[in-house]
Amino acid sequence: MPSYKRIAVLAALAAVHEASAAFAPSTGGSFAKVPSSTVSTSTGVSTSTSLKSAQSDPLTGINSVGEAARPFRRTVYTHDDWIEHRSSDRFYKNLVTLTDSGIFRSLFREVATTTVVAGFLVTWNCIFGDYQDFTGMVHDGPMKGVLPILSMPLVPFTLVSPSIGLLLSFRANTAYKRWDEARKNWGMNINHTRDLVRLGNAYYDRAAVSPERAEEDLKRLALCTWAFVRSMKRHLSPEWEDEEAFKKEMLEKLPKEQAEAVFAAAHRPNRALQDLSLAIENLPMHFVRKDEIHRAATIFEDNLGSSERLLTSPIPLFYSRHTARFLSVWLLLLPFGLWDPLGNSWNHIDLIPAHFFLSIFLFGIEELATQLEEPFTILPMQGFCDKIYNWCTEIVSFAPGSNGMPVHSDGGTPSAGAGMLLENVNGEIAYPRQ
Known part of the structure; x- marks a missing residue:
């Protein structure tokens, strides 16, 4: 075989190798750590604990834009946010910020690889086939006839495209349902803590x-009550992200002995839930009323179990892997099928941008599903815990009668204490002075 033929074959093999390498996990590069404003650090935790957390950080040394962006997706909307969300220029804003998208940036290697394949195909076929100059004249390529041009019929891609659509739709819908269930679990926590x-x-x-x-x-x-939801948040969060902040908060708000008992437990939410049960049992009230309060605590255990199931049981891996492989091979080979349909453009140059955008949006669907599949590190669980703490401490500060309403005992007579109705000399009911 002439030397230039060998060079051409080696170039094709190198392109295939680079394409496959782009889909392999990276073990080098820098990583933008989660900002300190998002994840608190603790000065009350020993140095050995800090070193252990740093050493157990699985993102150290991995270039993962998608993982770095997850803390910034923990959004809690206000009325102003909804107004901006519904704004008429939302389409324009979303288009001009395409390159700032965490989804787009996390897919850079994959999209670049498929686009390079499209560019390689255009270059190959211009060298070994025909090409147009800037005036539109068609010329023979410098090595025309030495090797065949590369193309495939579009029909196979058309036939399998519904299958890809079904795979991606099922994966995205299932991932969203997992996120929705996790959010509802925390919604139930918020409701029943109050x-x-x-x-x-x-x-x-x-x-x-x-x-x-x-x-x-x-x-x-x-x-x-707060300690349970905070322990649940730590239980569902990575150790390297939340351990120090968790210990700092618990030591600040709880008695030291109680906090250390939670730290020492093998299953911290269970220990916190046991402490909550004992706190309920210590309340002076009828056992029927205690039982009603315990039923609210039982719901916490159900929410915890549901969340643990989501965390430990992903969508079956063979399904996710098959979808990713199917989509990757389909997009890597698609430029060959688009060669003839896009032949009206100058040297088939439209193939490159067309395949670029196809790769972004199809890989983006799969990336969305992957990001949603584990929902807890994109849910604002810290915000939920802070709200629960504020609301619970406020509720227990409401003393009976502090709003001026009468407080009666079970027998129907006014009870002693603030807000008790007083009877004046004329026999009329009056509220006490505050």
């Missing part, structure tokens, strides 16, 4: 204990 603390505050028998004891019991109830 419900539990509200019931504890309303059912508490203040006549049986001192005001100091009542304040201590209800404060403990609120803190134990």
Whole structure:
């Protein structure tokens, strides 16, 4: 075989090798760490713990734009955010910020590889086939006839495209359902933490204990409720991201002995839930009312189990891998099928941008599903925990009668304490002065 033929074959093999390497995981490069404003650091944790967390960080040394962007997807919308979300220029903004998209940036290697394949095909066929000059005249390539031009019929790609659509649709829909279930679990946590603390505050028998004891019991109830959801958040988060912040928060808000007992537990949410159950049992009230509060705590355990199932059980790996392989091979070979249909453009040059955008959007669907499949590191769980803490501590501060409403005992007579109705000399009911 002449030397130039060998060179051409070697060039083709090198292109295929580079294309396959682009889809392999990278082990080098820099990584933009999660900003300190997103993940808190602790000065109360020992150096050995910090070193352990740093050493266990699986992102160290990996160039993963998608992983670095996950903390920034923990959005909590306000009314102003919704106004911007519905703005009439949203399409324009989304188009001009295409290159800033975390999805686009995380797919750079894959999209660049498929685009290079398209460029390689155009170059190859211009060398071994015909090409047009800038005036539109057709000329023989410098090595025309030495090797055949590369192309494939479009029919096979058309036949399998519905299958790719079904695979991608199923994967994206299933991933979204997983995210939706995780968000609903945390929504249930938010709802029932408020419900539990509200019931504890309303059912508490203040006549049986001192005001100091009542304040201590209800404060403990609120803190134990928060400690469970915070332990659940840590349980569902990577150790290298949340361990130090978790220990710092727990030591700041809980008694040291209680916090260290949670740290030492093999399953921290279980320990926190046990502490919450004991806090409920210490409340002076009828056992029927305690049972009602315990039912709210049982819902936390259900939410925890559902979340653990999502974290430990991905979409079956053989399905995800087959979809990724199918899509990768289809996009790598698609330029060969588009060679003839795009033949009206100058030297088939339209093939390159057309395949570039096809790769972005099809790989993007698969990337969206992958990002949604594990939902907890893109959910604003820290924001949820902070809200739960603020709301629970506020609810237990609501003293009976503090709003001026009368407070009656079970027998229908006014109970002692703030807000008790007073009867004036004329026999009329009056509220006490504050």
